[in-house]
Amino acid sequence: MASLNVGSLGEYIREQRRHAQYSLRQLADAAGVSNPYLSQIERGLRKPSAEILQQIAKALRISAETLYVQAGILEERDEHGFGLRTAILADPLINERQKDVLLAVYDSFLKENGVHQADQDEPQSLDENAQKGRISDGDR
Amino acid sequence: MASLNVGSLGEYIREQRRHAQYSLRQLADAAGVSNPYLSQIERGLRKPSAEILQQIAKALRISAETLYVQAGILEERDEHGFGLRTAILADPLINERQKDVLLAVYDSFLKENGVHQADQDEPQSLDENAQKGRISDGDR
DNA sequence: GCGCCGTGCTTGCAATTGCAAGCACGGCGC
């Protein structure tokens, strides 16, 4: 993987760890990962597998997907930003007023984080039949 | 990873490949993976990284997430039921503290609405401070 | 100063991942 992503992954993990006020060893133990390896991951020297990321995420009490996104092996779900907003609106267990409150809290957090809900792109489309003809030669 | 999952992953990939009417070599070439390795993956002899799965998925014109789920490194999105709770935890735009706040607000609303979240082990988010003391000894 | 502890990091190595070179086989044309 691009070391750029691994670099930001490690930074992100260290940041989350510090935020949770865990030492390197505490997190490593909680995650079931060796502490030298965790150190290497944080410094961007190694690229951990998805399984390791899962373990780390679990110990940090964050979703594995968050780390996958940081590692570049998962694209941010369409649900970021608009996703949570949509989920709040769709939740059948809370009423309109409560939805408004949650949305307002969420918005204030985004502001606090300096997030602009500017644009959303979803160019993902499917051309399966068209490309099938292209794959015709195994040149071994 | 459990070879059980890897086994079903390989079967799934072979199934998709045959459905697309690609030979092993054609798919390997399209995915930028060696054909022996793809063969081993299909037979469950190797456990490919997420990057390789991405490449295979792209060549098959399916989402990488589909293969991640098959490989057991991603859970199927459960957008029903506890979708909002999950969406809060998964949102990459807000941090742990903010997630806790949103979850707490959401929970208070559910209480207000007389909704029982009994089945959900909700101490998950509140145990963090208590458990922090638990994670006190790096027994290295 | 010494010993202990907690912290993060170094280093060498075993296991795993992914690939290159090649094999075995069946189908086809000559």
Added chain:
DNA sequence: GCGCCGTGCTTGCAATTGCAAGCACGGCGC
């Protein structure tokens, strides 16, 4: 029969992943 091609698989190996053993350092109590 021979040669070529396409198909899937075998095998050995280089690079990578993850870990065990240990180091270096600072803080603290004696």
